[in-house]
Amino acid sequence: MVKVAIAGGSGQVAREVIDALVAANKHEITILSRKAQPISNTTAPGIKWQVVDYNDKPALTEALRGTHTLLSFVQLLSDPGEKSQRNLIDAAIGAGVKRFAPSEYGSKSTIDMPWTYGKGRIVEYLKEVNAKSNVLEYTLFQPGLFLDYLAFPHQTSAHLTPLQTIFDFANRRALVVANHADDAVMTLTSVKDLAAIIARAVDYDCGRWPATGGVRGNRLNFAQVIAMGERVRGRPFKIEKVKVEDLEAGELNTSWGLEAVHHAVSDEEASALLKAVCVGVLLSSTKGAWDSSDEMNRLFPDYEFASAESFLAKVWEGKE
Structure with a gap:
C-alpha cells in the first residue's frame, strides 16, 4: 500500500483512474484540487480531498509529504506556461515523491498540434531536473x-x-x-483500459517505470x-x-x-x-x-x- 496523490482529481479522466484505484483497494488516495469538494461528490472510504494552490510551492510540498506516486491530470488549456505542473514537479522533488506521471493521456507526439505543445515542454523540464541524477521517476501514459x-x-x-x-x-x-x-x-x-493500466503501474514494483509509457489498445x-x-x-x-x-x-x-x-x-x-x-x-x-508505443502492454502482458x-x-x- 502506498500513498497516491491525484492532481486535477476532479477531471473526467482522473475520475476514471480514481475509480480503478479504488476498485483495487490497495492505496491511500488524496485528490488535489483547486476547488472545494462538491457537495454532490461523495468519495469512497480512504480517499482524502485536499484543496491546493498550485502557485504556492511550499504549501504544495507540504501537501505531498509522504506521497509515493503523483499522477497529474492538470488541464493544459487551463495552465498557461505549464506553471501548475512545473510547481508540482518541484514540490514533488522537495517532498521526496518517488514517481510522477505528467498530464499526457493522448498522442505519442505533439507535432502539428499546438494546443498540446505544453506536454513537450513538461517532458523537457522533467529531463532537465533529472539531468544530474534521477531525482524523480516518471512515465508518459500515451493511449492514443x-x-x-x-x-x-x-x-x-x-x-x-x-x-x-x-x-x-x-x-x-x-x-x-x-x-x-x-x-x-x-x-x-478505451478509457477504462487506460485507467486499469495506470492502476497496475501504480502497483508495479519490479523496477523503474519506463520513461515513455505507451498504451496500445x-x-x-x-x-x-x-x-x-x-x-x-x-x-x-x-x-x-x-x-x-x-x-x-x-x-x-x-x-x-x-x-x-x-x-x-x-x-x-x-x-x-x-x-x-x-x-x-x-x-x-x-x-x-x-501510433503509440507499447511499453505498458509489455509490462503487463496478461x-x-x-x-x-x-x-x-x-x-x-x-x-x-
Whole structure:
C-alpha cells in the first residue's frame, strides 16, 4: 500500500483512474484540487480531498509529504506556461515523491498540434531536473485516441464525456488525408483500459517505470478504422479527402467539422480550436503522432484490452 496523490482529481479522466484505484483497494488516495469538494461528490472510504494552490510551492510540498506516486491530470488549456505542473514537479522533488506521471493521456507526439505543445515542454523540464541524477521517476501514459470517442454521442464510461472525432460513426462519415489512408495510424484505447493500466503501474514494483509509457489498445490505420465503422454501422461511410498542403496552410476544405468542444474551452475560443484540432489531428496522423508505443502492454502482458470492433459493435447495435 502506498500513498497516491491525484492532481486535477476532479477531471473526467482522473475520475476514471480514481475509480480503478479504488476498485483495487490497495492505496491511500488524496485528490488535489483547486476547488472545494462538491457537495454532490461523495468519495469512497480512504480517499482524502485536499484543496491546493498550485502557485504556492511550499504549501504544495507540504501537501505531498509522504506521497509515493503523483499522477497529474492538470488541464493544459487551463495552465498557461505549464506553471501548475512545473510547481508540482518541484514540490514533488522537495517532498521526496518517488514517481510522477505528467498530464499526457493522448498522442505519442505533439507535432502539428499546438494546443498540446505544453506536454513537450513538461517532458523537457522533467529531463532537465533529472539531468544530474534521477531525482524523480516518471512515465508518459500515451493511449492514443480514446476508443470511447468513436461512440459519440453515446457515453460509454462513468465520467468521460463523449467528443467528436474525424471518424463520425453517428453520421457514417470520416475525414482522411489524401494518399494516407493506409499509412496514417490511429491507436484506439478505451478509457477504462487506460485507467486499469495506470492502476497496475501504480502497483508495479519490479523496477523503474519506463520513461515513455505507451498504451496500445488497438492499432489501426485510417482505412481499417473506416472499414470497421462500415461493418459496425452497416452502411458505407462518406469519405472526404483533404490535401496535406491545405492542412499545412491551416485550411480545412470539408463540408463538416467538429462541433463538440471540451468543457475547458470557452465559447469564444471554441470555433477556432475545433478547426485547429481537426487540422492538427489529420496532419499529425501522417507523421506518426497517434501510433503509440507499447511499453505498458509489455509490462503487463496478461492484460486483455477491449477490441475496438467488439466495443463499438455493442455501442451501435440497434441504433439508427
